[in-house]
Amino acid sequence: MTENVDHDLKVSYTRDETARQHFVSGMRSYILNHLAGNLRTVYAKKVEPAFKNKNKRAPKTAPEIHKALKDETVFKFYSALRCNTQEMVWRSVIPGVEREVDELAMRAKVLNQSDEKAKGTVRTDPKLQIPRNVSELDVHLMPGGYHEERVAGDVSQGAIYDNGLSVFAMGLLGPRMDDITQSVSTFFAKRYPDFKPRRILDLGCSIGHSSLPWKERYPEAEVFGIDVGAPLVRYAHARAQSYGVTAHFEQKDAENTGFADESFDVIYSCMFLHEVPKRGIRNIFKEARRLLKPGGVMLHYELPPNKMLTAYDGFYLDWDSFYNKEPYYKPFRDMDPEEECKVAGFKTSKFFQYVVPSMSFYGEKAVTEAVSHTKTEGDSNVGRFADGVRWYTFGAWKQ
Numbered sequence: 001m002t003e004n005v006d007h008d009l010k011v012s013y014t015r016d017e018t019a020r021q022h023f024v025s026g027m028r029s030y031i032l033n034h035l036a037g038n039l040r041t042v043y044a045k046k047v048e049p050a051f052k053n054k055n056k057r058a059p060k061t062a063p064e065i066h067k068a069l070k071d072e073t074v075f076k077f078y079s080a081l082r083c084n085t086q087e088m089v090w091r092s093v094i095p096g097v098e099r100e101v102d103e104l105a106m107r108a109k110v111l112n113q114s115d116e117k118a119k120g121t122v123r124t125d126p127k128l129q130i131p132r133n134v135s136e137l138d139v140h141l142m143p144g145g146y147h148e149e150r151v152a153g154d155v156s157q158g159a160i161y162d163n164g165l166s167v168f169a170m171g172l173l174g175p176r177m178d179d180i181t182q183s184v185s186t187f188f189a190k191r192y193p194d195f196k197p198r199r200i201l202d203l204g205c206s207i208g209h210s211s212l213p214w215k216e217r218y219p220e221a222e223v224f225g226i227d228v229g230a231p232l233v234r235y236a237h238a239r240a241q242s243y244g245v246t247a248h249f250e251q252k253d254a255e256n257t258g259f260a261d262e263s264f265d266v267i268y269s270c271m272f273l274h275e276v277p278k279r280g281i282r283n284i285f286k287e288a289r290r291l292l293k294p295g296g297v298m299l300h301y302e303l304p305p306n307k308m309l310t311a312y313d314g315f316y317l318d319w320d321s322f323y324n325k326e327p328y329y330k331p332f333r334d335m336d337p338e339e340e341c342k343v344a345g346f347k348t349s350k351f352f353q354y355v356v357p358s359m360s361f362y363g364e365k366a367v368t369e370a371v372s373h374t375k376t377e378g379d380s381n382v383g384r385f386a387d388g389v390r391w392y393t394f395g396a397w398k399q
């Protein structure tokens, strides 16, 4: 089940562990497809009519739907199973990582020091103040979060994230689990064929699967990834070296990077902003604008904003904010991306948003076709791990 982890930091799992990972992945699929379908049916056939009867109107917002549904047995069953399965995702991969903790640190060290296959760099900063959104909670119930270290040169949180994501994603993120950035960067390169970035920065890069596709798209460019987690940047760099991709990783806070003014052409992030409080997002957008050269672009893959979705789809996505240790998920989705870009100093006329089809699901042709139309309205598959997944992207150009 961790076959997506096909580089030199691969953990060897026993057959029992692998069987468990398959079970957990299958369980997730059952919950997100069958049980989620049952939840919707109970809403449509029972809860919504009862609400209409009482209030003489349909529910208008996601919180109204949440309130109306949360005492239903099907909601409790769905939520309990989903929470437990989320914990099981991590538990299914942790034993192998713990067993190999020293060996993984050693392998990462060798890869990080070698320049045989690639010439990237990695730098950690033991003095970096870890922001509270990372240090104070195990985001999405992942034990140890993104930053904890147990041994010198530890990479185990990177290994837990990488292997856990493989179980979690149920094969929907492509062979290297980089489908989002493969799709988004392909779309972007096709949509702006004359734009040739020289320096690209990925914020909150974790293990680098959102950074490396940019090097494929723009081989001439220098690609950088930053993250506050030291184990993650060590892992990201070792992974890149193992794949033979040159990229540079540093342990830095995206709110205050220390990079020079106007030093990048693209500032990108993937699945990052919804884990940051609103004040932090505002700082990050300002920092991005400072870092961009004139004519450069800030670009984010994210969960779609609530205003783009129906109240039910908004409720469905907001579930994580209440039950999956993702406290910033809903506040982020309640924000207006266009307004936030404006607050950071980007011109409204330079704002854009797109919905990009998943390349591993629909193929590159669908991405090429999507370039010719700028459909941005939501549907129930935008941002979800579901059949027919599509990715929401927004950003702004700096003049």
Ligand SMILES: C[S@@+](CC[C@H](N)C(=O)[O-])C[C@H]1O[C@@H](n2cnc3c(N)ncnc32)[C@H](O)[C@@H]1O
Pocket: 131, 133, 134, 146, 203, 204, 205, 206, 207, 209, 210, 226, 227, 228, 229, 232, 252, 253, 254, 255, 269, 270, 271, 272, 275, 276, 280
């Ligand atoms: C969900 S992960 C996204 C990872 C990756 N971009 C991907 O596509 O899978 C969010 C990452 O943001 C990092 N992070 C959170 N706050 C940060 C900050 N202020 N500066 C830099 N990284 C941060 C976390 O450590 C974590 O690795």
